[in-house]
Amino acid sequence: MKTITCNLPDSLYRALLERTRADQSSCDHVVSMALSQCLGKPMHTLFQVSTSAALVEGLYQGAVEVSRLLGHGGFGLGTFIDLDGEVVVLDGVCYRISADGAVTEVEGHQLVPYAVVTRFKTExxxxxxxxxxxxxxxxxxxxxxxxxxxxxxxxxxxxxxxxxxxxxxxxxxxxxxxxxxxxxxxxxxxxxxxxxxxxxxxxxxxxxxxxxxxxxxxxxxxxxxxxxxxxxxxxxxxxxxxxNEMHVSLPETEEFLKADLTRDPSTDLLSAENDHESK
Ligand SMILES: [Zn+2]
The missing domain is CATH 3.30.1330.80 (Hypothetical protein, similar to alpha- acetolactate decarboxylase; domain 2)
Known part of the structure; x- marks a missing residue:
C-alpha cells in the first residue's frame, strides 16, 4: 500500500465526499476504484457482507443493498433475508433463485444479509x-x-x-x-x-x-x-x-452487534453447505 498526496479541483473533491457518504466507503476505496477503472487495472478485491459465523448463528437480516454490492463487483454469490433463496451475481446482474425454482433479477434497493462479490478477470x-x-x-x-x-x-x-x-x-x-x-x-x-x-x-x-x-x-x-x-x-x-485483498462490511443491526459470535462455525458450516438428501 502506498500513500499519495495530490491537489484536486473543489468540484471533484465534493463529488468524492458525496460518493464516500452514499456508498458508505472510505476515500481510499473510492479513489482506488476510480483509478482502477481509468487506468484499466482491475483490483482483485473480495467484497463481503457479514460473516459465515453470523450466518451459522442465524443472523439473516438485511445488511447491504444490492446496488452497493454490485458497485463492488459483478460476480459472486450469497443468500437473502431469512435465507429465502440463493444469490447468484453474474455479468453485473444479481439473480435470486427461490425455493420453488424460479429465477428472478433482484432490484438494487433490496437488502442482503450475506454475500461475496468481486470484479472477475481471467488470469x-x-x-x-x-x-x-x-x-x-x-x-x-x-x-x-x-x-x-x-x-x-x-x-x-x-x-x-x-x-x-x-x-x-x-x-x-x-x-x-x-x-x-x-x-x-x-x-x-x-x-x-x-x-x-x-x-x-x-x-x-x-x-x-x-x-x-x-x-x-x-x-x-x-x-x-x-x-x-x-x-x-x-x-x-x-x-x-x-x-489477495478483502473488504468486509459488517452489519450494523442490533442483532449482529449483540450476538455471541465466538463459537467456531466450521463444523456447522461444512454440514450446511454439503449435506443433502441423497447422502
Ligand atoms: Zn451456497
Whole structure:
C-alpha cells in the first residue's frame, strides 16, 4: 500500500465526499476504484457482507443493498433475508433463485444479509472435455490454484449432463444455519448449459468465509440455478483469478452487534453447505 498526496479541483473533491457518504466507503476505496477503472487495472478485491459465523448463528437480516454490492463487483454469490433463496451475481446482474425454482433479477434497493462479490478477470484458463464428476472438476481447479493462502474466483462455463442444486427455504429469525439447511429444496437438471460461479477460500478464513469451494449454478437461459451439490460430465472452460485483498462490511443491526459470535462455525458450516438428501 502506498500513500499519495495530490491537489484536486473543489468540484471533484465534493463529488468524492458525496460518493464516500452514499456508498458508505472510505476515500481510499473510492479513489482506488476510480483509478482502477481509468487506468484499466482491475483490483482483485473480495467484497463481503457479514460473516459465515453470523450466518451459522442465524443472523439473516438485511445488511447491504444490492446496488452497493454490485458497485463492488459483478460476480459472486450469497443468500437473502431469512435465507429465502440463493444469490447468484453474474455479468453485473444479481439473480435470486427461490425455493420453488424460479429465477428472478433482484432490484438494487433490496437488502442482503450475506454475500461475496468481486470484479472477475481471467488470469488463467483451461478447456475441459467430459469431466465426469464434481470431484474431478474440483481437482482441476485445485491444479490451477498456485496457493492455499489467498482467495480465488472461478468462472466455469459449458455444458453438464446433470447438475444437482439446493435452494434454501425461508426460515424464522434465529434458526441456526445447520437446521435451516435441513429444510432445503433440491433440484436435478439434465443436459444443462450454464455457468458455475465459484469462490475458493483458505482454511484460515473460516470465521468469515466458507472454507474451500463454494459454487452456485445459473443456466445460460437464466431459468434454473442454485447452490451446487453435484455435477456430471462437464465440457467447457474453467477460468479463474486470485484475490489477495478483502473488504468486509459488517452489519450494523442490533442483532449482529449483540450476538455471541465466538463459537467456531466450521463444523456447522461444512454440514450446511454439503449435506443433502441423497447422502
Ligand atoms: Zn451456497
Amino acid at each position: 488463467f484458463t483451461i478447456g475441459c472435455h467430459r469431466l465426469r464428476s464434481f470431484e474431478d472438476l474440483v481437482r482441476v481447479c485445485d491444479e490451477l490454484r498456485e496457493s492455499n493462502n489467498v482467495f480465488y474466483a472461478f468462472r466455469i462455463d459449458g455444458t453438464f449432463s446433470r447438475v444437482k442444486t439446493r435452494v434454501m427455504r425461508a426460515v424464522i429469525e434465529g434458526t441456526g444455519l445447520k437446521s435451516a439447511a435441513s429444510a432445503q429444496a433440491e433440484f436435478l437438471f439434465e443436459k444443462q448449459q450454464g455457468t458455475l460461479v465459484g469462490l475458493w477460500s483458505p482454511g484460515f478464513a473460516g470465521s468469515f468465509s466458507v472454507p474451500g469451494y463454494h459454487f452456485h449454478f445459473l443456466s445460460t437461459d437464466r431459468h434454473r440455478g442454485g447452490h451446487v451439490l453435484e455435477c456430471m460430465d462437464f465440457t467447457g472452460t474453467i477460468r479463474g483469478c486470485a484475490m
